[in-house]
Amino acid sequence: MVPQTRSEYGFIGYQVPVFPRASRSARVRVPIKKKSGKNQKRAFEILVSVAGELLQEQEGERQSSKFNLSDQETCDEKTSINYRQIYTLNKFSCAPDRFNLKACSNLKSFDQLANVSGRNANLSAAVGIPSLVSPEFFEGKLKDAGGELSIIQTVKSETLPLTGSLDVLERDRKPSSFFCSDSKAYMFKDWLTFDPSRHSNAIEMINRDDEKNYFGCSQAATTLKAFRVPSNIADRGIKNLSSSRYWRVSSNLNGGASIRNDGKRRMLSHDGRTSYGHRRSKRISPFERRCFFNHLPFSGSDRGFQLDDRFNSANKRSDGDNSSAELLHAAIRVGSSIASPRNHLVSRERNVKIRIKSFTVPELLVEIPTTATVGSLKRTVTEAVTTVLGDGLRVSILLQGKKVRGDGKTLLQTGISRDGKHRNLGFLLEPRNMKIIPPPCLGERRITRHATFFTLEPGTAGVSLVPPLIGCNHSAESDLHLIPNISTNSNIPSSQSVLSISAISVEALTLVPVHHRARRHEFVQRRIRRPFSVSEVEALVQAVEKLGTGRWREVKVRAFDNAKHRTYVDLKDKWKTLIHTARISPQQRRGEPLPQELLDRVLAVHAYWSKQQATQQLESGV
DNA sequence: ATTAGGG
DNA sequence: CCCTAAT
Structure with a gap:
């Protein structure tokens, strides 16, 4: 089936490509409540909305097992959603008390997972609660918008990137869950855009029946960019x-x-x-x-x-x-x-x-x-x-x-x-x-x-x-x-x-x-890689011997103040790798060989300051 | 800005 | 080296 028409609807602002069946996706669970909670919440709203539709599709295809996440899945840390990114929804599943999403942004391929559940999200973020699900969607407005569309569009993950081919699916199915209720046709949105400033207003719907060419999207951060683009x-x-x-x-x-x-x-x-x-x-x-x-x-x-x-x-x-x-x-x-x-x-x-x-x-x-x-x-x-x-x-x-x-x-x-x-x-x-x-x-x-x-x-x-x-x-x-x-x-x-x-x-x-x-x-642009020289390592070890770990700023000032390209983060990282290097066998080491003496010092210093840290914590605990 | 850790 | 949560 080749789509003769394209239809889109959505909110303008964020854009969420729908990507139903990713071949793979790494997972990072994301609680709702976060420092950047607001933006993240928006992203979740969108993702959840999209997932809601996907779920219906999934249901129809009786593929739910494919998407189910085990119940032992729990929750944890890590925020991964960044405001201006484009998210791709990879997988999703829905359980009575939870909603799982896997998504990834355009900036980090396949390593984002949003897992929204009653447990790891804070209370108001549970599925079905309006604060998580966008009001329009939750109240069925989105459904109406979608109901007018007779074409469901989905994108095959394998084919889209290269061919741009699109499959058109038509579904006439009983809706489920909290999403949509009785649309006649459900639609896969290739792009769902969401405008925070107007997300409680009407949904914009753009029909593009007359155009074969269309813009896939604009930048996520670009708001109010028209979808309609002249074919030229x-x-x-x-x-x-x-x-x-x-x-x-x-x-x-x-x-x-x-x-x-x-x-x-x-x-x-x-x-x-x-x-x-x-x-x-x-x-x-x-x-x-x-x-x-x-x-x-x-x-x-x-x-x-x-x-x-x-x-x-x-x-x-x-x-x-x-x-x-x-x-x-x-x-x-x-x-x-x-x-x-x-x-x-x-x-x-x-x-x-x-x-x-x-x-x-x-x-x-x-x-x-x-x-x-x-x-x-x-x-x-x-x-x-x-x-x-x-x-x-x-x-x-x-x-x-x-x-x-x-x-x-x-x-x-x-x-x-x-x-x-x-x-x-x-x-x-x-x-x-x-x-x-x-x-x-x-x-x-x-x-x-x-x-x-x-x-x-x-x-x-x-x-x-x-x-x-x-x-x-x-x-x-x-x-x-x-x-x-x-x-x-x-x-x-x-x-x-x-x-x-x-x-x-x-x-x-x-x-x-x-x-x-x-x-x-x-x-x-990734920074240029600049392996540490032996003398640099020497300086680093010496500084850490004196200052201990955890004072990288001072280490920087003390030993690398004129090395503009070495940040304290670099020094910290180098120390980390030094410890690792010291622990592995010389055969496994790469790069310029370091004197064993130096590596021994690394281990010694590391052991020393680790112990120091431990005792300090004990003291403070008492 | 820094620190601490995972990637 | 990068990324980012947490301070």
Whole structure:
């Protein structure tokens, strides 16, 4: 069944993707009452609402056992829901006295569980009590809203991220529990949005019967964003989708190169606010794909959005022969050459087929500490390159060494089409802005949009310049192997070396201020990994010997005051790992070997202060 | 901000 | 290293 229509309803504000059958989900139980209880409660309200519908579906399919959580499940600590996150409801179950939810946010894949029960939630948070369940829902208003919808939409966890395919389910079933009472049809909401400010008002219902394309969602924190989007924008979404994917992967690669070394991380969401971000993940799980996907508009069709789509859509944009645009090879190598054109007739028009086999990346400056690893250098270069390729390139056309002016002219007029062998045709790639990679500690990353299509002369032959597949390795952990002409002369005078990637086909670096659209996705940079040196460990041990554990601030001031990149949390963490290291066998240890003497001291100091702590507690207890 | 721990 | 509850 392919949905011809899409219907959505909801509250505006929070958005909760429904994700009925996740393949897996880790679990963290969340009590209602928390420091950030208010927001969390909202999230729960939403989740519970959604789950209510899911339960009905579940009931109909007699799959309840699949979702049941055992009764021994108890409760505990850990708040995991964060206000501005998107939650995905993974699993749910309902018992007479409890309601279990598993959910995850977009920022942490599959490790959130909300478990709401009469026991671990505080009294007013038990299921069925209006304070937990949103009033509308509880009182059946939501039901009415849903009742008008004849289409139930659900999403298969496996297929949505990649294909965007949707299943339409129709249910005509007797409702159950406290949710909904007698809707004729129940609906799976792909997105349920919830506006705290108006959550006791009417429910908004948006029918989108006439549109095939739609926006999956906007950002969770973005309120009042219309769902309805013109299809031309949705079309554009395909591009963004690809580009963002592209960026995401490449950014993931940058685990080693840090822009900020001040011990803090930052995440920029598209609305410019700063918030916490997600961790770099080792792989792109289906859920991640979905989450990622969810941020973006997508085509309602069944086609997926594999990387190839970028090219597909590029081809389409060129208005030309779809098969003609070859995948442009954009390895970072020297020179650009042009493939000879085949005579190809599309319609009445003769197309010029131009293939860029490779091109040179314009000059890049990468500043990186000499202490950085080779891997981080690679990543830094990767990022620099992808940044340039993404949005920072200006393309000029060179014919016989001269820039071809006038974007309005046809290829015929400029003579490009007659240039049989295209020997004299060239492309000039110039960075639009010089500051590609800010040196560490010197500022904030430029936010650019990545992956840009350059389409020349639409209407005739199209040449799409597609960023290379750098970073399309799906394993974010793996290092990329760039092949730029990196001069690895390490005549590094100071602590900072400037690495220059020379450009060949670039004549000038133009300094064109470019408007930076904030990327629409959160992006967060993990700090660079900086293994502790032996001397650092030495200093740490010495400080702890003196100060004891639990005074990391003082340890920091005392022994690492000038090591800006070592926070007291780092020191505490290092101490933790030191203890572990000292306990394991030398064979199991990794990294720079530490003198056994040092490790012995670690254990001794640890034992000593542990005892101290214990006796102190005894004293205070008495 | 710091501390303490889990991830 | 990250994340975050609890101080």
